[in-house]
Amino acid sequence: VSGRHDALRFASVLREFLTVAHDAVARGVATWVCDHEPFVLRVHDSSVRQPRPTLVLGTLIHGNEYGPLEAVVPWLRDLAPSPSVDLVVVVANTSAAERGLRFVDADLNRLFVPDDPSALVGAPTNHGHEQGLANVLRPILSAPEVVAFVDLHQTIEATDRSFFIFGFHGHSWDLAQRLSQGVASTLVTRPPGQAFVAGQMSGDELVRQLGRPAITIELGQKGFDDDTTRRTSAVLGHLQELLNKEWPQGGVTRPEASSDLEVFTVLARVACDGPLAILHPGFVNFAPVAKGQILGTGHGGQPLVSPHDGWLLFPKYPQRDKAGAIDGPLPGDMVNVLARVSDETLEGWRLPGAHYSLLSVSR
Ligand SMILES: [Zn+2]
Numbered sequence: 276v277s278g279r280h281d282a283l284r285f286a287s288v289l290r291e292f293l294t295v296a297h298d299a300v301a302r303g304v305a306t307w308v309c310d311h312e313p314f315v316l317r318v319h320d321s322s323v324r325q326p327r328p329t330l331v332l333g334t335l336i337h338g339n340e341y342g343p344l345e346a347v348v349p350w351l352r353d354l355a356p357s358p359s360v361d362l363v364v365v366v367a368n369t370s371a372a373e374r375g376l377r378f379v380d381a382d383l384n385r386l387f388v389p390d391d392p393s394a395l396v397g398a399p400t401n402h403g404h405e406q407g408l409a410n411v412l413r414p415i416l417s418a419p420e421v422v423a424f425v426d427l428h429q430t431i432e433a434t435d436r437s438f439f440i441f442g443f444h445g446h447s448w449d450l451a452q453r454l455s456q457g458v459a460s461t462l463v464t465r466p467p468g469q470a471f472v473a474g475q476m477s478g479d480e481l482v483r484q485l486g487r488p489a490i491t492i493e494l495g496q497k498g499f500d501d502d503t504t505r506r507t508s509a510v511l512g513h514l515q516e517l518l519n520k521e522w523p524q525g526g527v528t529r530p531e532a533s534s535d536l537e538v539f540t541v542l543a544r545v546a547c548d549g550p551l552a553i554l555h556p557g558f559v560n561f562a563p564v565a566k567g568q569i570l571g572t573g574h575g576g577q578p579l580v581s582p583h584d585g586w587l588l589f590p591k592y593p594q595r596d597k598a599g600a601i602d603g604p605l606p607g608d609m610v611n612v613l614a615r616v617s618d619e620t621l622e623g624w625r626l627p628g629a630h631y632s633l634l635s636v637s638r
Contacts, residue, residue, distance in 0.1 A: 278375040281498050285341045285372050288348060292366060295352045304356045308415060313408045314366040315415060320356045326420040328522035329361040330514065333426035333478060336384050338371025342503030343427035343494055350511045357518035360422075363415065367408055377431070379404040385475035387413055389484075416482050422522050423450055424482040424489035425514065427507060429497040432590050434560035436461055437494050437506050439536065441479050443467045443624045446488040452529040453517070455536060457509035459492060461561075462536040463588060463613065467624055472607060488526060538616040543582045544608035547591070549574025550600035554609050558590040564612060571609060579609060586613040 296316045299305035308315035319327070334344045344366060351364065371378050380403030387409055402409075416424060438461035439451045451462060471477055482489035492510065495503035517527065546552075554571035564570070564581040571579040588611040594602040 281339070281341060282373060282375045284499055285344075288341065288345050289366070289369060289372070292344065292348045292351070295348055299351070308363065309411055312367075312369045313411055314369070315411070316351075316364045316366075317361055318351070318354060318356055318364065319361040320358070326418075327359065327361045328422040329363055329418065329420045330518065330522075331363045331365065331416060331421055331424045331482075332514070333365045333367065333424065335367045335369065335372055336365075336426060336478060337377045337382075337428060337497075338368040338373075338379075339375050339377055340427075340429040340497045341372060342429050342498060342500045343507045345499060346504045346507035346511065347427075350508070350515075354515070359521045360518050361420070362514075362518060363421075365412065365415070367412065368405070370404060381405045383408055384477045385472060387416065387476045387478050387481040389413075389417070389476075389481065412478065413481065416478055417485060421482065421485075421487060423487060423527070424479055425450075425454070425510070426477075426479050426489070426491045427510070428491055428493050429495055429500070429503060430493050430560055430589070431497055432559055432592065433496050434493065436561060437492065437502070438463055439490055439492055440464070441490045442469055442471070442483065443621075444483050444488070445625050446486075446526040447479075447483060447490050448625075449529040450488040450527045451490050452536065453527050454490075454492070454510055454513045456513070458494075458506050458513070460536055462538045463540065464538060464616065465540055538621060539586065539588075539613040540616050541588065541611045542585055542614040543612040545570060545579050545581070545610050545612065547574075547601075547605050547607070547609050550605060552579070552601075552609055553595075553599070554579070554590055554592065556592070558587050558610065560588055560590070561613075562587045562590075581612055583612050583614060587611070588613050 296305065299318065300307060303321045305316050305318045306321065308317050334347055347364065368378060368383055383405040386402055386405055437459040439459055440463040441447055443464045444467060470480065479489035479491050494506045551574045552572065558570070563586055564584070566581060566584050568581045569578045570581055573579050590610040591606040593606060596602045
């Protein structure tokens with residue numbers, strides 16, 4: 276019931292977005308880059324002809340993560356074009372959103388492999404609806420004028436906090452700190468160049484691989500959610516401050532007064548070894564776990580055990596058929612176990628030698 280209600284509410288948010296966008300186009304302060312799914316709107320001073328530094332804001336890369344868009348629409352209505360920076364707003368998977376789904380055929384946020392598919396081993400070739408979306412969005416994200424990408428998401432299961440999540444990259448780290456106040460004080464990261472899923476690529480990975488700051492923010496649990504609205508509004512306020520200035524040469528630097536983010540990394544993934552693998556019910560993001568704690572049951576009936584002390588991230592509770600088997604594609608893992616990252620490790624990742632090298636690492 277709540278799923279249907281959310282889908283109806285989404286339809287009205289999308290109509291509002293289209294009204295605001297058409298109005299901005301009519302006033303000459305925006306142009307459509309793509310006026311159908313995936314919707315892409317460029318907010319800019321239309322008297323300026325050449326491409327300018329461009330900030331890309333992503334929403335609805337996952338269809339049922341409606342929450343951020345609801346805060347973006349009123350912000351967009353009142354937004355004047357920046358004197359020096361173009362803003363590109365993406366509203367990606369409206370077909371999945373209308374059906375209350377994360378995706379129709381395949382997870383869009385795994386399909387941003389570069390144009391040459393042979394660049395990554397095991398690169399997907401055809402994933403139906405989402406492949407079409409990725410084909411439109413990939414050149415927009417990798418355009419030379421893009422100076423930053425901020426992708427707004429929500430978690431599937433409940434979370435006790437919002438958080439940034441991206442592979443470690445100095446400029447992205449600085450951008451996250453710049454956006455953190457009132458938004459999130461936690462970063463989940465991984466060593467520079469390590470793919471989130473080997474052989475696949477998310478939108479932020481594509482942009483970081485080109486050396487530009489790109490971050491994903493998980494703003495709350497999926498759907499319409501007051502915490503998400505409040506935090507998204509805070510993100511947009513910070514972005515507006517950046518849009519009101521010249522885009523800094525050499526990237527955004529962290530504000531002097533900022534406090535550091537609490538940093539975690541994935542230490543282990545509890546494998547999904549077959550369709551009968553199942554987690555105990557009720558795990559939420561950042562739930563603490565102890566080494567040896569039984570988290571569920573594997574496909575063969577063996578216990579699924581946490582190999583470390585830490586915190587859980589992205590517990591999976593997929594749909595099941597009557598026999599209890601996972602209905603649809605198996606998840607890559609049942610849950611991740613996080614550990615804290617020391618300041619020493621982070622300093623190492625910040626060294627110039629630790630540059631972004633996703634392609635070579637994924638091979
Ligand atoms: Zn998402």
